[in-house]
Amino acid sequence: MQNNNNNPYETGLDKGPANFEALSPLPFIERAASVYPDRPAVIYGKLTRSWQETYERCRRVASSLEQRGVGKGDTVAALLPNIPEMLELHFAVPMIGAVLNAQNIRLDAETIAFMLNHAKAKVLLVDGEFARVARDALALCEHEVQVIDVLDPASEIEHRLSELSYDQLVADGDPEYHWQLPDDEWQAIALNYTSGTTGNPKGVVYHHRGAYQNALSNILGQQLPAHAVYLWTLPMFHCNGWCYPWAVTAVAGTHVCLRQVRPELIFAALKRENVTHFCGAPIVLNLMLNAPEAKGFVSEQPITVTTGGAAPPASIIEGMERMGIQVVHAYGLTETYGPSVFCDFQQAWAGLPLSEKARMMSRQGVRAPAVGALMVADPISMQPVAKDAQAMGEVFIRGNTVMKGYLNNTEATGSAFEGGWFHTGDLAVWHPDGYIEVKDRTKDIIISGGENISTLEVEDTLFRHPDILEAAVVALPDEYWGEVPCAVVTLKAEAEVTAEDIIAHCRAHLAHFKCPKRVLFSPLPKTSTGKVQKFALRELVKASF
Incomplete structure (x- = not known):
């Protein structure tokens, strides 16, 4: 190997104050204030x-x-x-x-x-x-x-x-x-x-460095324009608001703060403040779609919502698009600063029927601009799975937008970074076009009679039932099959549907072994960011059957 001392590109070309500084999102606010001092930075009720x-x-x-x-x-x-x-x-x-x-x-x-x-x-x-x-x-x-x-x-x-x-x-x-x-x-x-x-x-x-890069990555992933008007429906405590406090500031946008996330407040803000972008878990979008304010609502200007935290059912994407709200599906974890995968829209999808377009858009997608590498691989051998939309593996991520590690927990940090990749714990398939589709958490996959059943696939089917407001699927122990799918469902107001009706709906759209064998009608326990607490549901199901 040639000695770098003989390399002219490594001689007399040192970094210094004139050509190098630490990457940080802090200069974003200084630039916004110096270039656009009088533009609105924050709107909160009557405060600007x-x-x-x-x-x-x-x-x-x-x-x-x-x-x-x-x-x-x-x-x-x-x-x-x-x-x-x-x-x-x-x-x-x-x-x-x-x-x-x-x-x-x-x-x-x-x-x-x-x-x-x-x-x-x-x-x-x-x-x-x-x-x-x-x-x-x-x-x-x-x-x-x-x-x-x-x-x-x-x-x-x-x-x-x-x-x-x-x-x-x-x-x-x-x-x-x-x-x-x-x-x-x-x-x-x-x-x-x-x-x-x-x-x-x-x-x-x-x-x-990671906060800086993920903020810029969000700008590209959600296509934030200069002076975007961003509505805060996503908690800022969740992955630092997916780094959007820094991203929106970088484009000298306007932060529209919202103390409480309620559908009537969201719709009012969308109209009053001419909001162009917001983020939220699928549960937030579902609440919007089923709110009285959604009836007849069609945005007069383009609005983009980025959703993540759970896979949005295709029916939710369809519903939002009917209101004139473009959905961008993102995927990420707390350990990856929030969004690390975006479902980049392909022009070829534009002419597809809405249901088919929504199905393509409900996949997690491809790596975000700032992510170094993304793969779906066997968790033991670390070898990538085939891009055939069938072979399932774990999602692995690496790059500058992966955490430093876990505070005061070297063992957990080492385990998470084993093999030079961050282990997400999510199971996915890789499509021929390079887009990944998360099928389940490793701990949530249902293995029934030796067959893997994706709870997300069953949930997507449940959401297509016109009387179902919310749904989640967990494993129910079974003496013969080992475990079988059990659906926990919340119905829309005044809906009258039986467990048999729901099972029949699933059997009309899924292989029969994937269909719920039991249905429990109950509210779904959730985290503050809208994720269903599957561990709590499993306990509820075990106690109910």
Whole structure:
């Protein structure tokens, strides 16, 4: 191998301040404020703030936190809904080298306390609505945590935990605070905890480089134009809002904050604010489709929604398109900063019948622009499966938009990265056109009489029944087959359907061995991001039959 000393491209061409700096999403807000100072950055009810005002507030908050002893490597936790303060923290906290831990607002006190302890959080910012659960969590903390109240006039609940408020941070701070880029783009920017359905949640650590690249990847994947108007229906605590706080800022768009995600509020915002883009789990889209406001609604301007977290049934894609809302299907995990796969639309699909086009669009898709590599492979040999839409394997991802690892958990990190790839735990097939289609979680696949049954395929069929509002499928133990599919169904209002009707519907569209053998009518337990809690459903099914 030739010595690099003889390579002219490696001699006298060193990186320095003039040609190299750490990648970080922080400059996005400085650019938006300097180039478009008067454009609306945030809309929240009757409140509108420009980019100049928002940037100044971020600098003030960063300055105030630093004055109070918060700095590089410190964890700043936030228990906030989708309000302007949560958006500002995505810039203010990393401006001082600290790490933002946006926490799930629906968690119990014990879980919140675990996260505060595990991350050694130095600060906790709390909205009044969640003050009581925060108070109980703080009582379980093993160290002192500085509490800062966020007083939102839109909240009807206001419980104070501290004499220090967010407004005071803004008032005390320096509007000209000179923040710095991270010393190293590998430096942590955010901490997100997994759902913890099988034990304590794991702390997923993001770095500046990944946040920067995934933000730009989202712009390309969802085709965010300059000055997009983005409605916050996706929780900012979920994978840092899939990195959209940074992505929308990068295009100097407008963040339309929404404290509560209710269909009537969503439709009102879509009309009032001329929204161009939003994100949400399929459950959010399903709620919209079945809301009274959906009747006769057809958007007067193009709207794009990116959905993920679970595979959207083709019927949901069809329904949204009838309202003039284009659906982009994305796939990702907390460990991959949110979206890492987009179902890029092919022009050849445009002329297909709506049902067939929806089927193509309901696949997970191809790797996002910032993702290094994606494959579906045998989990043992790590050899890619055939691209025949039949062979099933595990989804593997690697690249700059994969987490640093799990905080204080080297064993779990090593296991997740074994073989030089991130192991997602999701099972998929690879289509001849290179698009992947997730069939199930490894732990959710049903093996009945030696045959693999995808719960997602059965759920998609159930959603096509006109009287079904929600549906999920889990395994039911069976003495003869080992296990069989069981459907848990929520019906639409005033619907009268029997279990036999639902099974017959499935048998008309699926191989009979894939059809549910039992049907349970019940509300579906979900996480705060709209994912069905399959572990809870399995327990419910076992107790019911």
